[in-house]
Amino acid sequence: MSSVNLEVLLQTLISGVLLGGLYALIALGMTIIMGVMKIINLAHGELMMVGMYIAFVLFSWLHIDPYLSVFIAAPALFVLGVGLQKFLINPVMKVDAILPENQVILTVGIGMVLANLATIIFQSDYRQTPVSYATKAWYLTDLWKGAPLELSLSFPWSVSFTIAVLITACLWFFLAKTDTGKSIRATAQDLDAALLMGVNVERMRVITFGLGSALVGAAGCLFIPIYYIYPDIGGQFTLISFVITILGGLGSTVGAILGGLILGLFESLTATYIGMGWAPVGRFMIFVAVLIFIPGGVASLLRSRKFGK
Amino acid sequence: MKRYITYIVLGLLALLPLLGLNSYLMHILILVIMWSVIGMAWNLLSGYCGQVSFGHAAFFGVGAYTAGMLYSKLGISGWWGFPASVFVVAVFALGIGYICLRLRGPYFALATLSMGVIFRIVAENLVGVTGGDLGIMIRERTWIDKTWYFYIILIVAAATYYLVRKVIESKLGYYFVAIREDQDAAESLGINTTKYKTIALILSAVITGFAGVFYTNYMGYIDPKVVFALHDISIITIMVVMVGGVATYWGPVVGAIIMVLLAEAIRSIPKLGTAHHTLFGVLLIVIIIFLPNGIVGDFSKLKRLFGMRRPAP
């Protein structure tokens, strides 16, 4: 392999990991909602879109850096999520309907409204946030003069990735160590047992939906410096998070992180070696392959190792 | 009276063109009937058999492209799409069923949604086969006048209605509903759930494909964004049935009337035009919360609401 080829490969892998970390954060939000509520939130990407526009507006009007907007967008999305769960989703979980998928269809309706409102407010133009550091990068040859290869690490991508990792760590801490976090996990694992243990399941659902929305809202802010926005961007990210959750194993948080990384790497590789337009096809090829060959996702592989079966 | 209502409705519809309706009204009628067909097809798989599909655009699009490519590649009439699509759509449906039917409930729903998107992306990228984003244009239209198109889609709709009724009243229908109500119970009562879900999927797909074939011939132009559309085909299909009535014979028809008229009304008011997804979304939310089984399914609830009947004792 020539050194140029190697460079391209390494560069592709780096981008893949960075993208994967962000994907993981998006998918985590969907995964915890899926785990606790047993529903798929098809408005997930639209919630991310809302987070992105919050960061965009704050930047354009008040010149607030998108990374700082995380502290505004995440709480705002938390409140939005809580409201959606309390006033729309919860009532629907109680009505008796022929199709239990009503809840999923409901989230489609919510997504349509959000995307359309964004179109009305912001028009359907593609917009970017011209942060000063957009093209800043670190180069390997700057750090190591005699390096045999030249690799670069984009500044905004690295910052976004790092913040995503930090948020993921906080989420892990919250779920593992706090009482509320433990109750959420108990609800996800076994609803009846959680009820018996006196967990306020309804409250956990509301918190979880808020939390999932806050996570994806934060992810939206992290995407702002490195991506562009338009009102219909959400659908694409809903699908990405769904593909990752299938890939990771439904409802498994570790699976979602691994799934995010795998998808990020895979898309990066398809984009480099096959062509940009085919990246979405690659995404779905993974999806189909997982459904056929490892229906339980990556999480099931991990589990079967552990128990030796 | 009730027994003859189908024939009466059909007879009245068949006489409609004699009134000399203008071209726009005929167009609306044709759209209503076409959406009724798609709704009835979706209802078979999702309403009766309980396998909620978010990807019916895949079947609509494959039907539409079968007709379009017969014309663009073989140079024969797009109407040959009707017989050809039976095989083409059934084969695609088998493939989709093989992949998606191993998932249950909402996961099946999302898997089908992804399939719809995959089909669109593939159709956009396989330029050599489909013509890509440019789409396919049928230059020689069969008729200028809309009357014959009306009768063709009316025949498709009548046949679909008849088929759905026959299926639902037979063993197949019992099995579909049993699978919807409890898949484990159905399986242990000797029902090969995979087989019957696949049958429901293929029936539903082929009928939806017919609507696609008709669409190509009627509109004379298709491209991947239109016929494989997530919102404007797959989601509207769901809405047609949700609004009209899940697992009812007439629900899809009622839903199609409401949705097509609503879409046209919104389009005719320029201010509202851009907000049409918001209005649809709100309608969807309202229906799910207040009439989860649709207008036909929750008709007794509606009547009570409007004081037409005292509450049952």
Place this chain on the structure above:
Amino acid sequence: MSLLEVKKVSRFFGGITAVKDVSFEITKGEILGLIGPNGAGKTTVFNVVNGFYPPSRGEVFFKGERISGLKPHQICQRGLARTFQVVKPLQRMSVLDNVVASAFLRAKDRKEADTIAADVLNFTALYDDRNVISKGLPLGKRKRLEIARALATQPDLLLLDESFAGLNPSELDESIQIIRNIKKRGITIMIIEHHMKVIMSISDRIVVLNYGEKIAEGSPLEIGKNPLVVEAYLGEAQSA
């Protein structure tokens, strides 16, 4: 010849051993009782026999054919039907339609399915409720509907999972009579039941499970005197 042979069957769930090395046979025409404390693995035995879960180890033979590994619907087609402990009626269908749906397994047309269904509903004393939507049925009748549905598939072997639990005394008598009548029709029965008096009076033979293992097998008289069985049940009574 034995109708059903369960050979050294084990079933694990993750780290849990629900059933361990269980073997037994059922002879044509008998009623075999399966008892054991809660969580002993009785329902899991049914789930393995009926094909819901493949056994982790061991094999199951029905009418001499190996059925372990087949799907539930294939096993049902071979003449083995079951009921569920947690009833699973087809909620939005009427009682009649529930039974008709199962009757289609053997019926060649709607008319024949209706005939089978009517017969089964009469037999299980549900005919008067045939037009009730099964969601609205009281528990006792829902349990009987489970039996009716299973019977409509015209099985040779019927597995009943706690069909008497939660019944009032008069319903209990009625159900016991139904079980006896099923036996008279030549259908072999395996029944899980907690009610000791009932199981002792209707079973020809009894198998006892505890912590997933078979600890005893024999006639009701023998089982009643077996110290291991008495201990298993006393143990449960004390911990409860």
